[in-house]
Amino acid sequence: MKQIKQWLQTYSLFLIFTLIIFILLEYLVRSELIPAFIIPAPTSVITSIIENWKPLFLEHLPATLLEFLIGFVIAVVGGVGLAVGMFFSKIVEKTLYPAVLISQMIPIIALSPIFVLWFGYTIWSKVAVTVLISFFPIVVGTYDGLKSSDKEYIELLRSMGATRMSIFKKLNIPMAMPSFFSGLKLAIVYALVGATIGEWLGASEGLGYYSRRMSGNLNSEGVFAAITILTLLGILMFALISLIEKRVLKWKYTD
Amino acid sequence: MTLVLKNVSYTFRNEANQKNKVISDLNMEVRNGDFVSLIGKSGTGKSTILKLITGLLKQDEGEILINGKAITLGDVGYMPQRDLLLPWRTIIENIMIASEIQKDLQITKDEARSWLDRVGLLAYENALPDQLSGGMRQRAAFLRALLTGKDLLLLDEPFGALDALTKKDMQTWLLSIWQELNKTILFITHDLEEACFLSDRILLLHLDKTLDDIPVNLSRPRHPEMLHEMELITLRHNLEKRIAHETN
Numbered sequence: 001m002k003q004i005k006q007w008l009q010t011y012s013l014f015l016i017f018t019l020i021i022f023i024l025l026e027y028l029v030r031s032e033l034i035p036a037f038i039i040p041a042p043t044s045v046i047t048s049i050i051e052n053w054k055p056l057f058l059e060h061l062p063a064t065l066l067e068f069l070i071g072f073v074i075a076v077v078g079g080v081g082l083a084v085g086m087f088f089s090k091i092v093e094k095t096l097y098p099a100v101l102i103s104q105m106i107p108i109i110a111l112s113p114i115f116v117l118w119f120g121y122t123i124w125s126k127v128a129v130t131v132l133i134s135f136f137p138i139v140v141g142t143y144d145g146l147k148s149s150d151k152e153y154i155e156l157l158r159s160m161g162a163t164r165m166s167i168f169k170k171l172n173i174p175m176a177m178p179s180f181f182s183g184l185k186l187a188i189v190y191a192l193v194g195a196t197i198g199e200w201l202g203a204s205e206g207l208g209y210y211s212r213r214m215s216g217n218l219n220s221e222g223v224f225a226a227i228t229i230l231t232l233l234g235i236l237m238f239a240l241i242s243l244i245e246k247r248v249l250k251w252k253y254t255d
Numbered sequence: 256m257t258l259v260l261k262n263v264s265y266t267f268r269n270e271a272n273q274k275n276k277v278i279s280d281l282n283m284e285v286r287n288g289d290f291v292s293l294i295g296k297s298g299t300g301k302s303t304i305l306k307l308i309t310g311l312l313k314q315d316e317g318e319i320l321i322n323g324k325a326i327t328l329g330d331v332g333y334m335p336q337r338d339l340l341l342p343w344r345t346i347i348e349n350i351m352i353a354s355e356i357q358k359d360l361q362i363t364k365d366e367a368r369s370w371l372d373r374v375g376l377l378a379y380e381n382a383l384p385d386q387l388s389g390g391m392r393q394r395a396a397f398l399r400a401l402l403t404g405k406d407l408l409l410l411d412e413p414f415g416a417l418d419a420l421t422k423k424d425m426q427t428w429l430l431s432i433w434q435e436l437n438k439t440i441l442f443i444t445h446d447l448e449e450a451c452f453l454s455d456r457i458l459l460l461h462l463d464k465t466l467d468d469i470p471v472n473l474s475r476p477r478h479p480e481m482l483h484e485m486e487l488i489t490l491r492h493n494l495e496k497r498i499a500h501e502t503n
Contacts, residue, residue, distance in 0.1 A: 159311055159328065159329070159331070161357055170356070249343075251343040254383055254386070
């Protein structure tokens, strides 16, 4: 009960604002001040989701989820691995850190067709976009977190005879956790964007593919139905990571 | 336990490789069970001496010996000025960290608990450091140094950040623990009254890198009332004069 009250206190203004926007949109579309093919009425989007729930939730959503999850897991494992490698080895850092930075300068939309060339219309072209887009915040978040350990803490542990590995486990890893989770929260949202972009540029299923197909049919309700599900999925994933973060970093959230 | 520094010199090099001789030809001895304070103006190298004794820094010349053997990392208990309790660990986990690092050091949870009880922190064994007051945190940090199991404890301005009343309580508390345990303490402070009240000897470091060894002839055990005794006041004035003289 207390948690619900706290949640309402935090988000009530946003909920009221969203409700006002929905009512306003509904009115503008219903009174034909805005054509429905530009922005559909929120109730039409909900109706579209209900009418098409089978293909949306049983066909396209699982496809997007699979690409997203595979891509995200690869990005997390690879990103953390690279960050740890750069933390322990100056050579690895000097060789690969610029490459990580440059990878973010590449316009993903321009690169995606290349992935289609490499991997065809398989799941892997979408996974590749997902990895590329979500890799960066994980690497940077983890690496910066690992480097953030205060010199005085390191000296204290060394004065007790701690080895480098012992300092890594007892100090560097816990110290890196807040920064790692910040990166993870960004990455999980980016991963969903990556999977959707990948589907836009070449797929036969998935919510990105569905919204592109609906766009081609000038079915704005269908486009917004896919966008709504993707948005809700993004919020859900973000909330999930936030929940894990609060469990893992209990010390940070204890009053 | 006897700590001996023989002709120790240390030169600090910055990133531009500019050299600054911080310690020069230093000789000192701390005997078993002594409470010795190291005082001196900022920049005389007090903290550097402590880091050399911990083994965190390596002297350029000379020897640092404990019981005749060259010092290595992990040979002493060290308490820095900031308590440096790890914020994600509970108090009991913080004070037991040395036993996780040093495989040959066996400290059981019950032993750690009994120590917490003795310093009035048992009710906080599962609390996080942020939930404790400044004085409590310093007591926990002291226990962490104590539970390294080493005979020599190096305390670098441990009460520097505390308010005057808490500081007085902590000084009395530290003396009672020290008297009970027969540990050897090397204590850095800027507070001359604190140095006089706590110590058997005061080592005064000068800016010219020389060292005065000044005995404190106050009886033991010491009580806060002794802060008003003429002998302590006179000694503090003498120290003040010596240090003030250095600025001229």
